[in-house]
Amino acid sequence: MAERARVSRRSRAEAAGGVRVGELLRVPPGSGPRLADVDTRATPGDPPGKRRARAAVAAVGERLAELQERLYAASTAGDRRRVLLVLQGMDTSGKGGTVKHVVGRFNPAGCRIRSFKAPTDEELRHPFLWRVERALPAPGEIGVFDRSHYEDVLAARVRGLVPEDVWQARYELINDWERQLVEDGVTLVKVFLHLGYEEQRERLLARLDRPDKHWKFSEGDLDDRVLWPEYQRAYEVALRRCSTPWAPWYLVPADRKWYRDWAVAHLLHETLSDLDPRYPPGDLDLDRARARLSAD
Amino acid sequence: MAERARVSRRSRAEAAGGVRVGELLRVPPGSGPRLADVDTRATPGDPPGKRRARAAVAAVGERLAELQERLYAASTAGDRRRVLLVLQGMDTSGKGGTVKHVVGRFNPAGCRIRSFKAPTDEELRHPFLWRVERALPAPGEIGVFDRSHYEDVLAARVRGLVPEDVWQARYELINDWERQLVEDGVTLVKVFLHLGYEEQRERLLARLDRPDKHWKFSEGDLDDRVLWPEYQRAYEVALRRCSTPWAPWYLVPADRKWYRDWAVAHLLHETLSDLDPRYPPGDLDLDRARARLSAD
Numbered sequence: 141m142a143e144r145a146r147v148s149r150r151s152r153a154e155a156a157g158g159v160r161v162g163e164l165l166r167v168p169p170g171s172g173p174r175l176a177d178v179d180t181r182a183t184p185g186d187p188p189g190k191r192r193a194r195a196a197v198a199a200v201g202e203r204l205a206e207l208q209e210r211l212y213a214a215s216t217a218g219d220r221r222r223v224l225l226v227l228q229g230m231d232t233s234g235k236g237g238t239v240k241h242v243v244g245r246f247n248p249a250g251c252r253i254r255s256f257k258a259p260t261d262e263e264l265r266h267p268f269l270w271r272v273e274r275a276l277p278a279p280g281e282i283g284v285f286d287r288s289h290y291e292d293v294l295a296a297r298v299r300g301l302v303p304e305d306v307w308q309a310r311y312e313l314i315n316d317w318e319r320q321l322v323e324d325g326v327t328l329v330k331v332f333l334h335l336g337y338e339e340q341r342e343r344l345l346a347r348l349d350r351p352d353k354h355w356k357f358s359e360g361d362l363d364d365r366v367l368w369p370e371y372q373r374a375y376e377v378a379l380r381r382c383s384t385p386w387a388p389w390y391l392v393p394a395d396r397k398w399y400r401d402w403a404v405a406h407l408l409h410e411t412l413s414d415l416d417p418r419y420p421p422g423d424l425d426l427d428r429a430r431a432r433l434s435a436d
Numbered sequence: 437m438a439e440r441a442r443v444s445r446r447s448r449a450e451a452a453g454g455v456r457v458g459e460l461l462r463v464p465p466g467s468g469p470r471l472a473d474v475d476t477r478a479t480p481g482d483p484p485g486k487r488r489a490r491a492a493v494a495a496v497g498e499r500l501a502e503l504q505e506r507l508y509a510a511s512t513a514g515d516r517r518r519v520l521l522v523l524q525g526m527d528t529s530g531k532g533g534t535v536k537h538v539v540g541r542f543n544p545a546g547c548r549i550r551s552f553k554a555p556t557d558e559e560l561r562h563p564f565l566w567r568v569e570r571a572l573p574a575p576g577e578i579g580v581f582d583r584s585h586y587e588d589v590l591a592a593r594v595r596g597l598v599p600e601d602v603w604q605a606r607y608e609l610i611n612d613w614e615r616q617l618v619e620d621g622v623t624l625v626k627v628f629l630h631l632g633y634e635e636q637r638e639r640l641l642a643r644l645d646r647p648d649k650h651w652k653f654s655e656g657d658l659d660d661r662v663l664w665p666e667y668q669r670a671y672e673v674a675l676r677r678c679s680t681p682w683a684p685w686y687l688v689p690a691d692r693k694w695y696r697d698w699a700v701a702h703l704l705h706e707t708l709s710d711l712d713p714r715y716p717p718g719d720l721d722l723d724r725a726r727a728r729l730s731a732d
Contacts, residue, residue: 213651240543244540348726354718424644430644
C-alpha cells in the first residue's frame, strides 16, 4: 500500500514534468532545520508572480473542490480516507488567511474546521489529545486545525504551562497518535507558516492602525513576541521530532501572503491527487429507476 | 428590543427604497399556504435575469463575509448573537447547492454546517432535539442545518416512524425550543425550498444520466417520491404550525437554481444587516502597544 502510493506519487510528478511543491517544502524525517537559516521571504517551487499566483489559486481551487467531492462520494461507499490540514505558526503568520483564501475553495459542507485557543477548564481536565480527537474530520471530509495539539509542545513548553517531563513525553505521544490516524485513513498535511520577526512587527503595527482589526489584537500577542527565540526553538524541535514518514511537516515561508496561499493550495492539491478518490459506481438498477421515474 | 429591531428593519427597507425579499417570502404566522397554489417556478422580489442574478450573489456574498466577520468579532467581546440557516425541501430541491453556492461565500472558519441523515442508533436513544442541539452555532458563528429537527415532523410523520401522538406533540416542542434559541441570541432563517414534482423528475433523471452522480441516488429517493402528496401535506402543516413571530419560515420557489441562490443570499443579507454587528472597540492602549512593537 505504502509502496504503491510512493510509486504512484513519483510517476505523477514525472508525468507532469513538474516539481512537487510538497517535495520542496517537506521537512525530511530526522532532519532538523535551523529556522534562522530559512528565508521567510523565499518562494520555493517556481511560482508565477503575485498576480498570476493568485489566479492559480483560484484555478487549483476548482480542482480541490472537485477532488473533495470525489473523496466525499467515496466515503458514502465505505472509503474511510480523509485529509487533515494542520496549520501552525506565530501570531499573524496567516493561519486564518489560509483558511479564508485556500480552504474557502472547498465546499464548506464537507469541511470540518476547528480553531484551538488556550485550553478551557474542561479541556484541561482531559489528556491533551482529547480536544483534537473530538475535532477530527469524518471519512470523506477535509479537516482543518487552526493551531492544534502542537500547541502542547509549543506554548506549553515555552510558557512552562506543564513540567518538562510532561511536554518532553508528548512528542512521542503525538507521533504514535498521528500514526493511528494514518492507519485509520487520515492523510495529515502539517504546515508550519514560517514568518519573519520583522514581518510580524509590520503586521502587528498595521493592525494597530485599523480600528476594525483591534479586536484581533491583545497584549498577550506582544508577550509571545518577546518569547520569539524560545518559540522558534520549540518549533525547530517539533519539526525535527514530529516530521515522520507517515505525517511529515511542511515548512512554508510565509512573509508573502500570495506565496503562502499558492503553496498550501498546491500541497493540498498534490495530496488529494495522490489519494485519487473515485466516484463509487453505486448499485443502481438504472433501467428500473428510469422506468419508475417516467411512469409516475 | 423586539420593537427597536422592527423599527430599524422598516427604516432600512425604506431607506433602500427596495423590497425586502424576506417580507415577500415569509410565511405569515398563523397562515397556511397551500403548496399546490404556490408556483415553484416563480421568482418573487424582482430579481434581475439569470446571469445578473448570479453576479448579484457574488456581490452580496462579499457583504455576507464582511458582516460575518463583524458578527464573529462582536462575539469575542461577549455578543452572543449568531445565525442559524435551516434548509428543508424534497430530494434534489437544492439544499446542498445552496450550501455550496451561498454559504460558500462566508469564511468557512466561522461556519458550523451539519447535514442530518436518518437518525443513528445513538441519536434515537435521545430526545429528537438532542442531535440538533449539539450542532448549534456558537456565538458569532453562522450555523447551517441541511435537513433538521423538522424531519421529525416530516419523514417521521409521513413514514410513520413514531406514533401520531408523538409527532403531534413535536410542533409545540419545536416552537418552544426555537423560542429559547432566539432568547439566547440565535436568529433563525428557516427556508423551505419548494420544488415542483415535474422538476424533481427532471433532476432525478439527469442524475441517472451521469455516472458521477449515481452515488447521490438511492432507490429510497423514489420511495419518498411516491409519498409526494403526503410530504407536501406534512410541509404545509409544519409551515403553518411553526412559522412563528420569533422564527418564521420562508418559502423559496426552487425550480430555478439561480433564483434559489439569489433569494437565500438576500435573506441572509437582510438578516445580518438587521443584526448590524459592530467591531468591538477593544481595550487596547494603542500608544503603549506601538511603543512596545517599535522598541524591540
